[in-house]
Amino acid sequence: MPTAVRAPSPGRPPLVLLVPALVAATLLVLPLVALLLDTPWRGLLGQLTEPAVRQALWLSALTSLATVAGCLVLGTPLAWLLARVEFRGRALLRAVVTVPLVLPPVVAGVALLTAFGRAGLVGEPLREAFGVTVPYTTLAVVLAHTFVSMPFYVLAVEGAMRTAGGRYDDVAATLGADRWTTFRRVTLPLALPGVVSGAVLAWARSLGEFGATITFAGNYPGTTQTMPSLIYSTLQGDPELARTLSIVLLAVSVVVIGALRGRWLVGAGR
Amino acid sequence: MSPGLRARVEVPGRLVAELEAAPGSVTAVIGPNGAGKSTLLAALAGLVGVRGTVEMGGESWTDPPRPVRRRRVGMVFQDQALFPHLDALDNVAFGLRSRGLPRRAAAARARPWLDRLGVGDLAGRRPAELSGGQAQRVAIARALASDPVLLLLDEPFAGLDVGVASSLRVELARHLSSYAGVTLLVTHDALDALTLADQVLVLDEGRVAQLGEPHEVAARPRTPHVARLVGLNVLRDGDRFRAFRPSAVTVSLQQPAGSARHRWHGTLRGMARHGDAVRLEVATGAGGPGLLADVTPAAAADLALEPGREVWLSVKETAVQGYE
Incomplete structure (x- = not known):
């Protein structure tokens, strides 16, 4: 960094802006500070090794990674379709894909239940043909997580593909590459920063998902009780444990933010 | 083949x-x-x-x-x-x-x-x-x-x-x-x-x-762009073109009296060294062609040429090549 030469100060920030800004910052920071202060640090390790907690941790890790895998395998092609293929209804599809971003999670859960429930649009034929019921299973957890996380991933990757531009795709075509080769060797490598940050965002969203999960998958220890569900359950009987578990998720969030910041800084320098 | x-x-x-x-x-x-x-x-x-x-x-x-x-x-x-x-x-x-x-x-x-x-x-x-x-x-x-x-x-x-x-x-x-x-x-x-x-x-x-x-x-x-690229003056009259070299152009401060059939009055827009000569760029009024003319450095000095100066350009018919 060159030596900072300051321009003449534009004046003291007016109170009418300064006061609400400080209130907002306090509002965001205060609960987290309270949580940190109230955490029983000494018994932390012991609590984390309790069977119920270990189960929830394991299930959260499993379902969030499965969600990320689902996003990578299904979301990447969808992002490519939206970024590179012109077809009727593309704008509509993009709009629909983003709906889960703003949809209340509990509504997402009800919608999933309506589709995959015992009498649902897909659920009923699925049960009759294969005897498979989705709701209240680990699969339902992954399904709910994928539903709410996919938009984050698709938007990040589509944006990266658009930024990288179709120009290199044209160059690849003049060099004899078909669309699959072009996707594999040009489009995807150039969109890699978007793939990484999209995957991290989707993973974080999945890890914290509660509303859609509890509605669609329930809260059964061992099969559908993820960390957020366990926190919710323990808050009534054992608020201390709830706070401990919250600290774990808070730590994860901080790590995610750190990882994304690094990613974004690298991205800005390219 | x-x-x-x-x-x-x-x-x-x-x-x-x-x-x-x-x-x-x-x-x-x-x-x-x-x-x-x-x-x-x-x-x-x-x-x-x-x-x-x-x-x-x-x-x-x-x-x-x-x-x-x-x-x-x-x-x-x-x-x-x-x-x-x-x-x-x-x-x-x-x-x-x-x-x-x-x-x-x-x-x-x-x-x-x-x-x-x-x-x-x-x-x-x-x-x-x-x-x-x-x-x-x-x-x-x-x-x-x-x-x-x-x-x-x-x-x-x-x-x-x-x-x-x-x-x-x-x-x-x-x-x-x-x-x-x-x-x-x-x-x-x-x-x-x-x-x-x-x-x-x-x-x-x-x-x-x-x-x-x-x-x-x-x-x-046949286009002003190519004429510029190759350094020729080209005049277009419908489907007919007339081209002449910048070196064939005579530059004077007064209206030339002689036998030159083509003459233009204009303002000197730019001048730059071009080989042994000085190449002048002259704008010949609204709608008129922009023309190039080469003069010797000595002539440029004699005429006290500088951008903004009004000049007369003329070219002999024999130096003009017509084509379609």
Whole structure:
């Protein structure tokens, strides 16, 4: 960094802006500070090794990674379709894909239940043909997580593909590459920063998902009780444990933010 | 002789062009910005939608429409457009691998192309680590390595240092002389058109203004743009053109009395050294032509010429060449 030469100060920030800004910052920071202060640090390790907690941790890790895998395998092609293929209804599809971003999670859960429930649009034929019921299973957890996380991933990757531009795709075509080769060797490598940050965002969203999960998958220890569900359950009987578990998720969030910041800084320098 | 390129293309609103080019020939495409030069290359490569027909080597590329990847074109872009995530060798090998060659075989065939273009020692570098001239050499190697039947070069020397550009020009000429396919070279440089090309295609406002051999286009330009490029004054009167050299123009401060039939009154806009002479740029009033005139430095001093000065220009009828 060159030596900072300051321009003449534009004046003291007016109170009418300064006061609400400080209130907002306090509002965001205060609960987290309270949580940190109230955490029983000494018994932390012991609590984390309790069977119920270990189960929830394991299930959260499993379902969030499965969600990320689902996003990578299904979301990447969808992002490519939206970024590179012109077809009727593309704008509509993009709009629909983003709906889960703003949809209340509990509504997402009800919608999933309506589709995959015992009498649902897909659920009923699925049960009759294969005897498979989705709701209240680990699969339902992954399904709910994928539903709410996919938009984050698709938007990040589509944006990266658009930024990288179709120009290199044209160059690849003049060099004899078909669309699959072009996707594999040009489009995807150039969109890699978007793939990484999209995957991290989707993973974080999945890890914290509660509303859609509890509605669609329930809260059964061992099969559908993820960390957020366990926190919710323990808050009534054992608020201390709830706070401990919250600290774990808070730590994860901080790590995610750190990882994304690094990613974004690298991205800005390219 | 096998048929080369035969094309009649229309890109609605941007370009209508017809041209033929023999195998092994180089066609220079010149014209002002926005004339449709890059559009013509994109149309032939299949990167934009066109009406009309493109035939290459006796095969139709338009009926039925042939996708870009199956046209066997080699394109070199003004900004190179090298794949930023691949090193120079992988960039050159890309086309070979796309056509099904295994990684090793493709690399083995790509490397000699880097050597031929004089950048063999840079094989492991990414585009960001190459200078403009080096990147353009890699781009040319990449286009040639996949054995194209049609080579499309879009201002390959633009943006390069003068020295780098001229050495690359010499090498490109060497490669083109042994290249069996058809080459189209978009350029802003009269020198490229005269030294590298077998024919010159002049585009103006999306149409072909002139198609001919370089010496013919240089001697009888039909557009102000080409007249500027080759340093001729060209006057247009309907379908008739009259051309004369800047050195044939007499400059005076008073209205000339003599026998000169062509005379103009104008304002001196610019003056610059041109060989042994001083080249003047004169604006001849509203709607009148902008003209070039060469005078000796001594004459320029005698007449106390400076931008803004009013002058008279005249040229003898015998120095004017008329053509249609």
